[in-house]
Amino acid sequence: MGRLLVLVLLAVVAVWLIRRALRAPTNSTEVPKKTEDLVRCAHCGVHLPRAEAHAAAGALYCSDQHAQLGPGKR
Ligand SMILES: [Zn+2]
Secondary structure, three states: OHHHHHHHHHHHHHHHHHHHHHHOOOOOOOOOOOOOOEEEOOOOOOEEEHHHOEEEOOEEEOOHHHHHHOOOOO
């Protein structure tokens, strides 16, 4: 009876190890690194990197033209 108990325990441990290995995320390869956050033009609503945005009057715009035009209606 002792051998059967050991076998059952081994089976449970094996299943647990396999499930844990399957569930473990592979962080090493796929880490989507966010390089830049996107901002929204206050006039036309287009998204662009923050570095390319034009700031005016507390809002961000995609171009100098839209910065002069001001916030859009939507
Ligand atoms: Zn715009």
